[in-house]
Amino acid sequence: MxxxxxxxxxxxxxxxxxxxxxxxxxxxxxxxxxxxxxxxxxxxxxxxxxxxxxxxxxxxxxxxxxxxxxxxxxxxxxxxxxxxxxxxxxxxxxxxxxxxxxxxxxxxxxxxxxxxxxxxxxxxxxxxxxxxxxxxxxxxxxxxxxxxxxxxxxAHIARDPLDPYFDADSVHVRLRARKTGIKRALLDQGLVSGIGNIYADEALWRARLHYARPTETLNRGESARLLAAVRDVMEDALSQGGTSFDSLYVNVNGESGYFERSLNVYGQAGRPCPRCAAEHRDTVIVKDRFMNRSSAYCPRCQPVPRRARW
Ligand SMILES: [Zn+2]
CATH class of the missing domain: 3.20.190.10 (MutM-like, N-terminal)
Known part of the structure; x- marks a missing residue:
């Protein structure tokens, strides 16, 4: 997709x-x-x-x-x-x-x-x-x-994090008001658009946040860190897209090179967490069932919150 x-x-x-x-x-x-x-x-x-x-x-x-x-x-x-x-x-x-x-x-x-x-x-x-x-x-x-x-x-779709008029402060206020798990909120196209399962998991890993973190407990700094991580993941994917427009061929099939080279957690269950490995710790990425799909995360970098909203 x-x-x-x-x-x-x-x-x-x-x-x-x-x-x-x-x-x-x-x-x-x-x-x-x-x-x-x-x-x-x-x-x-x-x-x-x-x-x-x-x-x-x-x-x-x-x-x-x-x-x-x-x-x-x-x-x-x-x-x-x-x-x-x-x-x-x-x-x-x-x-x-x-x-x-x-x-x-x-x-x-x-x-x-x-x-x-x-x-x-x-x-x-x-x-x-x-x-x-x-x-x-x-x-x-x-x-x-x-x-x-x-x-x-x-008209009902919210601005995405790459939009020049994207307003991280107003998203933070609306995130907290949702009182839901952070990943559910990220996938809600009326709050922030353009984030699918892959980008949600990768951004949460970069921001060191667990997907079931209650949105009302996020402070402004954590929201900003998370939204910046979403933007970074998307920009990385864009820069690695590798599509040449000179080939007279425009294509979308959900299989950019990004998916093969740069995933840290999505599809990586059972493999070592790259960040933990760099710190000489052996932590294995785990995968939970989530909204008919899955959520992958590092249990050390992204510990389960005390009051989780699954
Ligand atoms: Zn880790």
């Missing part, structure tokens, strides 16, 4: 290859992939055709491309469990689970026969499990900044 860093890689790829291009054709190959669009696949095709894509934006794991005026609309990509956005040449053979093709003309719209026109490209939505999809959504003002527009379907 794609997490924030993977979605950000896709956003950057779209910014490089798709922004500024007019849509000259849309083909929905599987109606289920436009089920969030009012009016279904035919309306999606006709409403998107002829519009121009602008610079893509992201909040948490939510990605959208505002359309140039008129109308205040955005093309929203919901990647779900297995959704991928690919940029390819229109001649590239269809991928096995190709659901939607969006033909993009050259950015200045001077037509394919103009001497310095860039070649047409195709934005493709590929989705094996069909939990994701594309749809058009009206833009509405953000709750905390009236000058910032975002799709109506994203």
């Amino acid at each position: 794609p997490e924030l860093p993977e979605v950000e890689v896709v956003r950057r790829g779209l910014a490089r290859w798709a922004a500024g291009r007019p849509v000259s054709g849309v083909e929905v190959l599987d109606a289920r992939s436009t089920r969030r669009h009012d009016g279904g696949p035919a309306a999606f095709e006709s409403q998107l055709t002829g519009r121009r894509l602008t610079a893509p934006e992201r909040r948490g794991k939510y990605l959208w491309v505002p359309l140039a005026a008129p109308g205040g609309m955005a093309l929203v990509a919901h990647l779900g469990m297995s959704g991928q956005l690919l940029i390819s040449s229109p001649e590239t053979p269809a991928q096995r689970h190709l659901r939607i093709r969006v033909l993009l003309e050259d950015p200045v719209g001077q037509g394919p026969d103009a001497p310095d026109a860039e070649p047409a490209l195709e934005l493709r939505f590929v989705d094996q499990r069909i939990f994701g999809g594309l749809f058009l959504d009206p833009l509405v003002p953000s709750a905390d900044r009236a000058d910032q527009l975002l799709p109506a379907s994203v």
Whole structure:
């Protein structure tokens, strides 16, 4: 499942290859992939055709491309469990689970026969499990900044830690008010967005906090340390993403190189804690069942709190 860093890689790829291009054709190959669009696949095709894509934006794991005026609309990509956005040449053979093709003309719209026109490209939505999809959504003002527009379907999502307007102090106040376990709070997209299971476990390990720590016991310094750890983990993942935008290929599949090289606790149960090992202590990472998933932590670096909120 794609997490924030993977979605950000896709956003950057779209910014490089798709922004500024007019849509000259849309083909929905599987109606289920436009089920969030009012009016279904035919309306999606006709409403998107002829519009121009602008610079893509992201909040948490939510990605959208505002359309140039008129109308205040955005093309929203919901990647779900297995959704991928690919940029390819229109001649590239269809991928096995190709659901939607969006033909993009050259950015200045001077037509394919103009001497310095860039070649047409195709934005493709590929989705094996069909939990994701594309749809058009009206833009509405953000709750905390009236000058910032975002799709109506994203309006309830909180800012993520990489957002320039992310406010760690206000998150701290709201964290304490939740009176829940810290990891449950981190996974709540209405409080902080973009944190999935992997990034929660890795950030809690870096901040030396146990996942069942009651949020109301966190002081301002601990909250700041935790949110900084979340940001660091995400930035590390981004810097190790290794995706080359020159390859004319934008992809998200939840398998960046980060997952192989840099995990300290997630998926590491039974292995030594790297921090303890550096201090010549043998502590083994353990894994608990948690919200139908799991939580991995170091029992020495992240001791179970006396009053835990599981
Ligand atoms: Zn440790």
